Each structure stands twice: as C-alpha cells, then as structure tokens.
Amino acid sequence: MAMVSADNRPLRLAARYAVLLLVATIFVFPLLFMVMSSFKPTQQMLADTASLRAFLPVGDLSLDNYRDAFARAPVALFVFNSVLVTGLTVLLSLAICSLAAFSFVYMNWRGRGLLLSIVLATLIIPFETIAIPLLLIVSKLPWVGLDGLQIGWLNSYRVQIIPWIADGLTIFLFVQYFKDLPGELIEAARAEGATWGQIYRRVVMPLSGPVLATAAILKFLIMYNQYLWPLIVVQQESYRPVMVGLGYFFQLNVAWGEVMAYLTLITVPVLAFYLVLQRAFIASIASTGVKG
Amino acid sequence: MTRHLLTTGAALALMAGTAAAQTELSMWYHGAGNEAESAVLNAIVDDFNASQEAWKVVIESFPQNSYNDSVVAAALAGNLPDIIDVDGPVMPNWAWSGYLQPLELDESALDGFLPSTIGRWDGEVYSVGLWEAAVAMVTRRSTLQKYDIRVPSLDEPWSRDELDAALTAIKESGDFEYPLDVGMAWTGEWYPYAFSPFLQSFGGDIVDRSTYQSAEGALNGDAAIAFGEWWQSLFDRELTPGTSQDPADRDSGLIEGKYAIQWNGNWAATGIIDAFGDDVLFLPAPDLGEGPVIGAGSWQFGVSATSDDPDGANAFIAFMLQDEYLRAFSDAIGLIPSTASAAEGSKYYSEGGQMAVFYDLSAEQSLVRPVTPGYVVMAKVFEKALADIANGADVADTLDAAVDEIDSDIEANSGYGHDG
Incomplete structure (x- = not known):
C-alpha cells in the first residue's frame, strides 16, 4: 500500500500543479489581456482578440494609449481621490468595527445580543434600497469646517467616507475572530487589573493581524469599486473617484486602447494593496479553513 | 519700475473686481471625456464670460453614461445647477418633474431652427439644441x-x-x-x-x-x-x-x-x-x-427650476444660439447644425458637403420620440421588448x-x- 502511494505521488503532484496552473491561467489571462492591450492601437487590439496574440506583447507597441488617457481625463486626480477615500475609510473602519466587535464579544451590557442581531441583519439590505434616503440625509447634514458652518455634505470627501465606516460585514468578521481567541487571555488581563482599553490595545489587537488584513482587503475592494454612491453625491470632478471616471472613456465610439490603459493604471493600487497584505490574508483564510 | 508694478497691481485689482462682480452661473454638461466637444463648449463659455460683466458661467462636465442619474440625484437633493443640458426625449420628464423651467427667449431667437431641436412641453419651450443628429x-x-x-x-x-x-x-x-x-x-x-x-x-x-x-x-x-x-x-x-x-x-x-x-x-x-x-x-x-x-431630438440646453439667476441662464443660452457656435460644434464633431444658415458655410453640411444629406434627412424624415414624461419608462420597455424579440x-x-x-x-x- 505504501509502495503504491509512493509511486502515485509524482503523478498526483503533477495533477495538482496542472489544476493550479489552469486556475491561475483563468485568473491571470484577463489581466494579461488588459495590460497587453493597453500598449496596442485599438485596431490592432481588436484584431488580436481572435488569437493568442491578444495576450502577447507583439505588434505595434507604444505608450500612446496612456498619453491619450491622461489627455482625456484627470486620471491622477481620480486615482488620488479613490486612494484617499479608500485608505481613510479602511483605517477608520478597522478601528470602529473592531471596537464594536470587542464590545459585543467581551463586555457585558444589556441588549448586546439584540443589537448584534440588528447589525448582522443589515447584511441582507441591498445598498440600492437605502441610497436615496441616505442621499437625502447627507444633503442636509451640517458640517463645521475651515469655512465655518455648512449645510450639506455633497461634493466632499467626507460624504464618500463617513457613511461607509461602520458596516455589518466588518463587525461580523471581527466578532467571529474575537470569539475564537482564547478567553483565558482576557480573563488573565482582567485579573491583572487591565482596563478594557488596555486589553483591546495590548492583548486583542496584537493577536488580530489576520482578521485585520482580511477586513482591510474586503473593505478596500468595496470602497475602491464604489460607483453608485459617488455618482449621486459627487457632482464636482475634483472629488470624483476612479470608477465614475471610467465613464469618460465610453463615448459612442469607444477608444478601447485608452480604456485598457486606464484600467491598467487604476488596477495598480489594488494589486499593491493586496501584495502588501497577502501573507496575513492567506493566513486568515487558512486559519478559517482549519477551524471550519 | 515702481510705477509699472503699481499699474499692474491696479489692473489686477480691477480685473479681480470685475470677476468678483460677476454672478456665477453653474452649468452641467454630459460630455466629460469628449475633448473636441468640450473644447467648443469651453470656447463659447469663455466668449460669453468676456462679453459682459454680469455673469460668469462655470462648467461641470459629467460622463454621458451616468449623467441623467447624476441630475436626478441632484434634483432630489436640491442641488441642481443653473443651466442643464438634457437629452431631447428626456426633457418632458424633467420639465414635468419640476427640474426645468420654461426658457424666456425672444421668439425670434428660435427662427429657422429645425423643429426637433426645440424642446416643447405643455405649450412652453423648455430647451433648445445647438445641433441635431440623424x-x-x-x-x-x-x-x-x-x-x-x-x-x-x-x-x-x-x-x-x-x-x-x-x-x-x-x-x-x-x-x-x-x-x-x-x-x-x-x-x-x-x-x-x-x-x-x-x-x-x-x-x-x-x-x-x-x-x-x-x-x-x-x-x-x-x-x-x-x-x-x-x-x-x-x-x-x-x-x-x-x-x-x-x-x-x-x-x-x-x-x-x-x-x-x-x-x-x-x-x-x-x-x-x-x-x-x-x-x-x-x-x-x-x-x-x-x-x-x-x-430626432438630440442634446439641448435648459434652465433648472431652482436657478437663482434665470435671467443669466437665459442670457447664456440665447448667446449660444449664434450661427458661429452652431457651426463650431458641427465642424468639430460632425453634428448637424440646427439652422440652415449655420449649415451653409459649415465644413460638412454646406451645399454639396459630404454629410449634407444628413441635414436633408433630418429635415424630411425625422420624427421626435414620444413627447411625454413617460417616455423614459417607455424607452426601457421598448428596448427590452426588441431585445427579447x-x-x-x-x-x-x-x-x-x-x-x-x-x-x-x-x-x-x-x-x-x-x-x-
């Protein structure tokens, strides 16, 4: 039996790699197509779609699409806006949602079970159903800034950030993770006289790297891909994010090469963010799998 | 040197004073990303702003595919600009919904315009187009x-x-x-x-x-x-x-x-x-x-119902209706000028021009889409039915x-x- 297993090992390994390669190919080829196409004239790009040339750096390659994309739209501004809004929202969300989850899991207070149920129930409400009521609310909210008191949050960064800081999914992720941390740690810290704030900062958060990475990546993707909300609350180009900016390239006759160049440019921050956090993200997924 | 600086300073102060005296008119346009179209519109706005001292038009451009949604959201939030451009068949809906107010143009201002470039609803003119499409x-x-x-x-x-x-x-x-x-x-x-x-x-x-x-x-x-x-x-x-x-x-x-x-x-x-x-x-x-x-019926310009300065908005729209601007849009993008006088002398639509046939087509075969606020729903229903068939x-x-x-x-x- 052992001999059979040993004989099969190379075959099984090859099969496993073949499957992994196939899956990787399926995921990588669209990105490869996007990047390669961004260097080709539109006519050549369209002609290449009929063959494997679409995925290869062949033909008349240039940076013209990138130059034209920058001429057509303020690409750098859109990327800056999205990165700023996304980055601040992710940071604030991690802080607020982890605090909420900490309270739900470790602190005893009346009604926490009911409130947690209500928070989780928000997961089933599509954003589209609350978009208009939320628009009406933010359009009348006061704000005190450098210019004094203003009424209405439209056309600002805050209107793209604040409504998205707290959400049921992120709180749920933290709650599940905190529940699986050893309770003895918290009890020991309490016995030593640590305050809740100290336990949160010095015990729980240092152990929460994987869930922080997971929540950050999920939140990053949600925020970076925002379309409907900024579309209805931002009417000034200076606050417009990348996804709304994509519309600049869809005139009746679409310049597909420029579209690919723009998509390549706006994908860079997403890839960079994922690469930075991928080790913790994979650790989080792996630990979830072990528990499951 | 000192006198030169003083003179320059005085000139700048005068210019700043003039700019400050101009009331700002906000204008929304659907052509973000369309460089040729934006260039013509910006030139018209510059001409208007320089032609008088009462108003200064400021353009905000939107991507066309999401423009209508942006306008409807802004209307709900009470945040419409002074001047809006509107797709011809959508105009009755926006007028009926209270987003637009009737234009106050001199009747003669629209003489010679193709009928399909004038947006009428409930007996009033709400919008006018500088071009037509065919x-x-x-x-x-x-x-x-x-x-x-x-x-x-x-x-x-x-x-x-x-x-x-x-x-x-x-x-x-x-x-x-x-x-x-x-x-x-x-x-x-x-x-x-x-x-x-x-x-x-x-x-x-x-x-x-x-x-x-x-x-x-x-x-x-x-x-x-x-x-x-x-x-x-x-x-x-x-x-x-x-x-x-x-x-x-x-x-x-x-x-x-x-x-x-x-x-x-x-x-x-x-x-x-x-x-x-x-x-x-x-x-x-x-x-x-x-x-x-x-x-028939392309993009047109109107005045929002909530404009604080409808006089200025109407003045700008009236200013835009000059043949030279109709011709500028046509020459830059190939759009059909709204008047025969603008077509004459245009790059593509003057007699014998390669695209002159489009002007004739527009004048003789065109039929506007149903002039009703319900058109926006009808259009989606019709689209789905034709795709299904x-x-x-x-x-x-x-x-x-x-x-x-x-x-x-x-x-x-x-x-x-x-x-x-």
Missing part, C-alpha cells in the same frame, strides 16, 4: 454596384421588398459576416432612437400620441406585430448580428468589411468618410410601408406585455400630466 444607412457605392443594388434617394427610398432583396443578395454572396448591422451592441437609448422609426414606418408607435394615455393598439396592433415579425426575421435569417454583438465590431465592423451596410448616425460619419473616401454613401431610411422615418420571444406576447407595462406606468403616474 441616422442613415451607411455603405459603399462599390458594394451596391457589385450586387446590382439601386442607390435609393430621399424621394425614392428602398421599399421593404427592395431592402430584403438587397440584404438577401449580399448574404448569399458570403462576402460579409452580415449584410446589415443595426447596432444591437449599442444598448440604452439607441434602441428607441434608432429602431422605433422602423416600427413607425410600419405604421405603429411606442404609444398612442393622440392621448399619450396608452400604448394599446400602437405597440401591439397589426402594424406593430408585422414590424415585430420583420424585426425577428432579420435575426432568424442572420441578416444582422444579434444582442451578443461585440461592441468593438459595432464600432469598426463596417470599416473592417464585416458588414456591408450599417444603420448609424452622423456622429460616426467622419471616421467612415476617412476610411471610404468618395466611395461612402449615406442613404435614407427604407420605407417599410408607411413612409421612411428616422429618429431579437432573441426569439413570441412577438405578440412580448408586445402585449410591453403595452401592459407602459400602460401601468402611465396609470401609476396619473397620466403624466396629459389632458387626455
């Missing part, structure tokens, strides 16, 4: 000659039988992937704009225009069913690509030789002229039974369902303000 059958003279197909004219367009015979002959040659491209890849407003004229040429319509209270009979009567069967046959016989058409093929398929004839607008004409030169033909719509029809749905059932949906919407909105 659709034509685009092909090459050499293609028609090769298959011995008659070149139609405005006076004698193709009949339905002639069109069918031409498409069949080209199809049987096997020289093209499809003999005709109607543009199924261009979803959205293109469907009612480009395809409802076929229905109207059969004798049907999207809604009964005598009352605007029902689509019964217009969209599911005998003429409409005949249209639906003809429409479906185009796809069944593989005479035109269906809903799965690659958008890239829509853009370049005619030039690349995949399609022999294309149903396309004047906005695409300059690229086709560049590719085909003198061989290009822009042909009138076919007469499918009740006369040839093409769609193209994909093989039962014609009569599909049109009946579309009529029910349109009638329900009209009823739910208490008739949309029509008297009928």
